[in-house]
Amino acid sequence: MNTRKKVSIAVVKRLPRYYRYLYNLLKENVTRISSKELSQNMGITASQIRQDLNCFGGFGQQGYGYNVHVLYNEIGNILGANKNYQAIIIGAGNMGRALANYRNFEKRGYEINGIFDVDMNVIGQKINGIVVMPIDKMDYFIKNNNTQIAILTVPHEYTKDVAERAATAGIKALWNFSAMDLQIPDVVVENVHLSDSLMVLGYRLKEATEENKFEETELK
Amino acid sequence: MNTRKKVSIAVVKRLPRYYRYLYNLLKENVTRISSKELSQNMGITASQIRQDLNCFGGFGQQGYGYNVHVLYNEIGNILGANKNYQAIIIGAGNMGRALANYRNFEKRGYEINGIFDVDMNVIGQKINGIVVMPIDKMDYFIKNNNTQIAILTVPHEYTKDVAERAATAGIKALWNFSAMDLQIPDVVVENVHLSDSLMVLGYRLKEATEENKFEETELK
DNA sequence: TAGATTGTTAATCGATTAACAATC
DNA sequence: TAGATTGTTAATCGATTAACAATC
Numbered sequence: 001m002n003t004r005k006k007v008s009i010a011v012v013k014r015l016p017r018y019y020r021y022l023y024n025l026l027k028e029n030v031t032r033i034s035s036k037e038l039s040q041n042m043g044i045t046a047s048q049i050r051q052d053l054n055c056f057g058g059f060g061q062q063g064y065g066y067n068v069h070v071l072y073n074e075i076g077n078i079l080g081a082n083k084n085y086q087a088i089i090i091g092a093g094n095m096g097r098a099l100a101n102y103r104n105f106e107k108r109g110y111e112i113n114g115i116f117d118v119d120m121n122v123i124g125q126k127i128n129g130i131v132v133m134p135i136d137k138m139d140y141f142i143k144n145n146n147t148q149i150a151i152l153t154v155p156h157e158y159t160k161d162v163a164e165r166a167a168t169a170g171i172k173a174l175w176n177f178s179a180m181d182l183q184i185p186d187v188v189v190e191n192v193h194l195s196d197s198l199m200v201l202g203y204r205l206k207e208a209t210e211e212n213k214f215e216e217t218e219l220k
Numbered sequence: 221m222n223t224r225k226k227v228s229i230a231v232v233k234r235l236p237r238y239y240r241y242l243y244n245l246l247k248e249n250v251t252r253i254s255s256k257e258l259s260q261n262m263g264i265t266a267s268q269i270r271q272d273l274n275c276f277g278g279f280g281q282q283g284y285g286y287n288v289h290v291l292y293n294e295i296g297n298i299l300g301a302n303k304n305y306q307a308i309i310i311g312a313g314n315m316g317r318a319l320a321n322y323r324n325f326e327k328r329g330y331e332i333n334g335i336f337d338v339d340m341n342v343i344g345q346k347i348n349g350i351v352v353m354p355i356d357k358m359d360y361f362i363k364n365n366n367t368q369i370a371i372l373t374v375p376h377e378y379t380k381d382v383a384e385r386a387a388t389a390g391i392k393a394l395w396n397f398s399a400m401d402l403q404i405p406d407v408v409v410e411n412v413h414l415s416d417s418l419m420v421l422g423y424r425l426k427e428a429t430e431e432n433k434f435e436e437t438e439l440k
Numbered sequence: 441t442a443g444a445t446t447g448t449t450a451a452t453c454g455a456t457t458a459a460c461a462a463t464c
Numbered sequence: 465t466a467g468a469t470t471g472t473t474a475a476t477c478g479a480t481t482a483a484c485a486a487t488c
Contacts, residue, residue, distance in 0.1 A: 010479070012423055016416035020399060034445065043403070046445095047481050054447060062446040063488040079419045080426040098318035104399065104415045108422070148425065173425040175418060179240060179324065183263075188428055190421040194412070195324045196236035198395060199299045201410040202328070203232055205368065205393040206300035208408050230455070254469060266469095267457050274471060282470040283464040 007055045014052055015079055017042065022072040034065035081109050086147045087175075088114035090162055091154035092122050092132045095177055099151055100127045110149065114141050135162075142169040149173045156180045163187075227275045234272055235299055237262065242292040254285035301329050306367045307395075308334035310382055311374035312342050312352045315397055319371055320347045330369070334361050355382075362389040369393045376400045383407075 021042055039046040053059055059074050060066045087110050089096045100115055115127055116135045125132050150166045152159060156178040163174055163182050173188040182189045241262055259266035273279055279294050280286045307330050309316045320335055335347055336355045345352050370386045372379060376398040383394055383402050393408040402409045
């Protein structure tokens with residue numbers, strides 16, 4: 001019986017951070033690290049690090065700490081960094097192009113093997129070696145290539161429609177860049193929302209500025 | 221005395237979402253909405269919506285609900301959507317270009333008035349009407365234009381260095397797209413980490429697939 | 441063996457949800 | 465006025481932190 005408790009999203013979101021820090025340690029030829037040292041590097045409590053890792057297994061050794069190489073690989077496995085997922089990009093606009101040229105994907109085990117658009121001026125062009133195809137061919141392509149992931153970079157008025165078509169064709173996960181929350185049954189959706197992130201930045205900037213003003217007033 | 225309790229980041233991160241939903245209601249000419257209706261639209265509890273909003277003030281009216289227009293403007297003010305911040309982009313690569321062409325910025329009150337790069341082939345080019353300048357001119361430009369925000373899209377090995385230079389020149393907030401956590405005293409940093417987001421997607425896709433396999437096995 | 445550090449249980453803290461009096 | 469819905473306090477839930485026995 002599958003008794004494994006569901007890991008909270010807060011924990012999962014920290015995994016890529018661990019992965020990055022461990023990669024850096026690996027590059028610096030550090031072979032072992034304790035949760036305490038990692039904690040000082042990352043600004044997370046050692047307790048939380050141990051708690052997080054133990055959601056997935058005991059990767060450390062009492063009295064020693066963690067072997068950097070082992071832990072790096074374990075987290076990679078947990079994140080599916082070795083899965084070699086197939087992905088397509090829908091929407092060959094600025095963001096779509098930027099992502100098509102993004103080098104980190106291959107490194108993480110993702111392969112982009114199709115780009116789709118509606119614009120006749122763009123169809124046929126090559127972006128990072130991949131020919132842009134007409135969106136009418138998308139459904140067929142997804143089925144034929146067993147594509148799991150679709151990266152959505154279309155204007156937000158088309159998002160819902162295109163997402164549903166992709167899901168029907170067999171897409172299992174959507175990486176959604178449009179300023180619109182997507183929810184599709186049985187499909188994993190990761191919403192990016194750059195403009196939300198920017199607004200949070202604006203809020204924090206405003207707060208910081210006001211705090212500052214207040215302190216200045218106090219000093220007078 | 222400033223007795224206002226600090227609003228948690230979890231609350232702040234929901235504000236742009238409220239803002240988007242209210243904007244849509246506004247477009248549909250909806251004039252009033254209750255926390256209950258909004259809750260059904262957004263998949264958030266009505267209690268949380270009221271709790272969130274009341275961190276900033278009582279914008280509603282008992283027995284009536286919220287006036288969409290009023291609430292939209294209030295949240296806009298809270299987020300500083302009316303502040304007209306000046307921003308520069310550092311790094312005219314694929315991501316920098318995509319962001320320079322991103323239409324939503326102006327709408328949110330951000331103005332990009334400078335793009336910087338080191339590449340002589342790129343310097344002098346125009347991106348969305350803005351000339352790319354050599355990075356040596358950055359410090360002077362920031363001081364002279366009173367630029368508050370820098371958007372960082374440089375390769376991650378330069379990130380820390382460039383960020384610190386920008387901060388010294390007077391930048392107050394950094395929107396960081398490199399796969400490296402930044403922390404700079406007295407500067408607001410919002411890290412985007414696209415590759416982290418993609419790995420979380422990968423994790424969730426893997427989980428969903430395994431769950432499915434497991435269920436299939438059970439049925440046999 | 442002694443020292444170090446994990447894995448794990450218990451305590452604390454904060455965020456979400458529920459409940460309801462206030463009031464439009 | 466009666467009905468509806470807020471603003472706000474109290475209860476619950478979950479996530480983080482602390483503590484410590486297990487063990488390398």
